Amino acid sequence: MVSINKSFLYGIFFASITWIVSLYLYAQLTKTLQPNSNSFAPTFEPKLNKFLEKQSFGLEKGQIHPDKGYLKKANGFNSNSLVDKLQPIVKNAPNSSNKFEQDLFDLGLVQNDKELKIKDEGYKIHAYNVLISNKLSYHREIPDTRNPLCKDVIYPPNLPDASIIICFYNEHYQTLLRTIHSILDRSPENLLKEIVLMDDFSDIKNLHENLQQYLKNQNLTNKVRLFKTKQREGLIRARILGAQKAKGDVLVFLDSHIEVNQGWIEPLLSRISSRKTNVVMPIIDIINPDTFGYSSSPLVRGGFNWGLHFKWENLPKGTLDKPEDFIKPIKSPTMAGGLFAIDRKYFIDIGEYDAGMNIWGGENLEISFRIWMCGGSLELIPCSRVGHIFRHRRPYGSPDGQDTMLYNSLRVANVWMDDYKDYYLNQNKQAKNMDFGDVSARIQLRKELKCFDFDWYLKNVYPELTLPNDNEDRLKKKWSALEQDKFQPWHSRKRNYVDQFSIKLANTSLCLQSAKDTKTKGSYLVLRPCLKSKKQIWYQTDRNELVLAQLLCLQAGKPKPILYKCHELGADQEWKHKSGKNTPIYNLGAGTCLGVARKKVNATVEMRLCTEPELNTWDLVVD
Ligand SMILES: *[C@@H]1O[C@H](CO)[C@@H](O)[C@H](O)[C@H]1NC(C)=O
Ligand SMILES: *[C@@H]1O[C@H](CO)[C@@H](O)[C@H](O)[C@H]1NC(C)=O
Numbered sequence: 278m279v280s281i282n283k284s285f286l287y288g289i290f291f292a293s294i295t296w297i298v299s300l301y302l303y304a305q306l307t308k309t310l311q312p313n314s315n316s317f318a319p320t321f322e323p324k325l326n327k328f329l330e331k332q333s334f335g336l337e338k339g340q341i342h343p344d345k346g347y348l349k350k351a352n353g354f355n356s357n358s359l360v361d362k363l364q365p366i367v368k369n370a371p372n373s374s375n376k377f378e379q380d381l382f383d384l385g386l387v388q389n390d391k392e393l394k395i396k397d398e399g400y401k402i403h404a405y406n407v408l409i410s411n412k413l414s415y416h417r418e419i420p421d422t423r424n425p426l427c428k429d430v431i432y433p434p435n436l437p438d439a440s441i442i443i444c445f446y447n448e449h450y451q452t453l454l455r456t457i458h459s460i461l462d463r464s465p466e467n468l469l470k471e472i473v474l475m476d477d478f479s480d481i482k483n484l485h486e487n488l489q490q491y492l493k494n495q496n497l498t499n500k501v502r503l504f505k506t507k508q509r510e511g512l513i514r515a516r517i518l519g520a521q522k523a524k525g526d527v528l529v530f531l532d533s534h535i536e537v538n539q540g541w542i543e544p545l546l547s548r549i550s551s552r553k554t555n556v557v558m559p560i561i562d563i564i565n566p567d568t569f570g571y572s573s574s575p576l577v578r579g580g581f582n583w584g585l586h587f588k589w590e591n592l593p594k595g596t597l598d599k600p601e602d603f604i605k606p607i608k609s610p611t612m613a614g615g616l617f618a619i620d621r622k623y624f625i626d627i628g629e630y631d632a633g634m635n636i637w638g639g640e641n642l643e644i645s646f647r648i649w650m651c652g653g654s655l656e657l658i659p660c661s662r663v664g665h666i667f668r669h670r671r672p673y674g675s676p677d678g679q680d681t682m683l684y685n686s687l688r689v690a691n692v693w694m695d696d697y698k699d700y701y702l703n704q705n706k707q708a709k710n711m712d713f714g715d716v717s718a719r720i721q722l723r724k725e726l727k728c729f730d731f732d733w734y735l736k737n738v739y740p741e742l743t744l745p746n747d748n749e750d751r752l753k754k755k756w757s758a759l760e761q762d763k764f765q766p767w768h769s770r771k772r773n774y775v776d777q778f779s780i781k782l783a784n785t786s787l788c789l790q791s792a793k794d795t796k797t798k799g800s801y802l803v804l805r806p807c808l809k810s811k812k813q814i815w816y817q818t819d820r821n822e823l824v825l826a827q828l829l830c831l832q833a834g835k836p837k838p839i840l841y842k843c844h845e846l847g848a849d850q851e852w853k854h855k856s857g858k859n860t861p862i863y864n865l866g867a868g869t870c871l872g873v874a875r876k877k878v879n880a881t882v883e884m885r886l887c888t889e890p891e892l893n894t895w896d897l898v899v900d
């Protein structure tokens with residue numbers, strides 16, 4: 278009995294931490310399904326799930342690289358002809374490199390010191406690769422990630438029109454313009470009433486003026502209306518202000534670093550036109566912050582935990598049984614917050630946002646609870662896809678250093694959660710005596726709207742949420758209600774090796790190996806006399822990783838590459854070269870090449886501009 282209980286407790290423990298991991302593994306298992314095969318499984322990329330794993334709330338990635346910059350010493354120029362020589366390297370795998378990737382590969386190459394500086398500064402201010410963004414067309418093509426069935430859907434002729442509301446604070450200029458152009462390019466003229474840009478008192482010099490000038494020069498001021506707040510308001514109040522300016526039938530709130538995909542807006546508007554209280558969300562595809570590669574996200578829904586952090590989770594069992602299920606609206610207990618559409622009048626009627634909330638955080642759960650509890654519904658629309666740059670971190674905080682997530686969450690708990698708020702307070706002891714401002718107007722709103730209570734929400738909308746006091750039986754039932762994907766444990770998961778070789782500095786007999794051993798994470802790489810030994814054998818995967826002795830991945834770092842656990846996110850672990858002799862080895866995330874400062878035993882390998890063929894040309898030696 279004891280042992281059963283014990284293993285059950287382990288079960289609880291594992292269920293909670295491997296929850297997200299299982300999504301990831303599910304992705305691993307299903308990603309072999311081709312997007313256009315007759316099985317209608319959506320295309321899975323593990324990136325969102327890796328992101329999910331790091332994620333506690335909102336839309337930023339955990340901080341994987343605290344400060345990006347790859348090069349110690351930079352001199353000279355990378356040449357384009359060099360890039361031309363680097364072939365896509367997947368040998369035995371099907372066509373995985375497409376034209377989108379090849380373009381990004383070319384654009385990512387750091388050409389000189391000046392570019393290197395732009396890139397490093399960009400990571401500090403924006404937490405993504407602005408060098409690539411600067412070079413990328415405002416009208417670039419992105420892969421159409423919709424389920425093929427979406428193309429056959431016919432929408433009613435008289436859809437409501439939309440005002441797109443984009444609030445931003447210190448957004449990168451070119452990235453913001455790409456956001457705007459993707460919307461102009463991919464939304465039917467008659468459905469796009471306007472784009473409302475709300476500059477939340479950005480202080481990047483000339484950002485506002487440059488935007489103003491650009492819109493004027495491009496004759497876009499009729500469609501794109503730019504406003505600026507009089508002081509820093511934060512996302513929540515900026516959105517309320519933006520919504521007040523809007524004239525369209527529907528409000529679509531979007532982040533400022535996104536690109537909308539083909540046919541993104543029709544399914545959203547259509548669903549709202551069928552019932553005004555449907556609040557709908559696109560699927561959030563992933564734009565890689567290092568390479569700007571665009572990839573599809575799996576179908577997952579929004580939930581939360583008792584720390585009041587948003588989380589993604591698997592769909593309830595039976596949600597995706599038939600092919601058509603993959604394009605039907607999917608109910609979601611909560612929203613991530615960045616991207617959603619709502620009837621404009623309905624937005625006002627249900628109380629906009631809580632204007633007492635500061636800067637950022639918690640507003641997504643507040644509006645989610647409010648929508649469900651006060652008679653509306655919240656749905657994901659699989660045929661609507663919008664790519665979002667998952668930044669490495671949120672590059673700004675609150676001006677006065679307040680923990681706005683905590684402050685705002687307290688307001689959510691006290692207005693909407695009735696006695697269930699104790700579960701939150703028990704997890705956040707410091708919150709118990711904290712001030713959260715005046716919530717009487719929001720409590721009044723709840724009364725006026727005659728909303729259901731939180732107990733109703735939990736029973737009817739989110740019965741799968743586990744409660745801290747659930748007993749064994751209840752927990753088991755809740756878990757089994759969600760898709761539990763068969764998954765392989767990490768250690769036996771297959772990596773797809775397509776090649777193996779030692780990496781020799783050209784015209785020397787020095788090979789690349791770990792400065793320590795093949796198992797130590799964080800080891801630098803050094804040159805040592807070539808031996809026919811396991812510790813110098815690199816295995817290449819179908820994801821263009823280089824794995825030493827089938828253990829750790831080669832990862833571009835600052836300023837030197839290291840061996841690290843394979844994260845399968847590409848970017849700093851994704852390498853290109855032409856097979857055989859005399860090849861540079863180029864890193865996609867860094868935009869630079871593997872090289873050394875001296876042709877000597879024990880020289881440490883660095884990330885260098887892809888010049889100086891003497892010092893960064895390698896032979897890939899297959900025995
Ligand atoms: C791979 O791509 C090439 C050109 O991009 C194309 O001609 C070829 O048919 C593709 N092969 C497969 C198996 O799709
Ligand atoms: C500017 O755009 C408006 C429509 O938005 C159009 O009527 C007008 O002709 C355009 N002007 C120029 C100079 O292109």
Ligand SMILES: *[C@@H]1O[C@H](CO)[C@@H](O)[C@H](O)[C@H]1NC(C)=O
Pocket residue numbers: 878879
């Ligand atoms: C290289 O480093 C190894 C390990 O630290 C050391 O044993 C060896 O003597 C060094 N070789 C040279 C030529 O410096």
Ligand SMILES: *[C@@H]1O[C@H](CO)[C@@H](O)[C@H](O)[C@H]1NC(C)=O
Pocket residue numbers: 783784890891892894
């Ligand atoms: C290696 O040697 C060959 C022949 O001597 C020469 O053509 C080539 O440029 C050299 N490569 C490098 C990287 O030094």
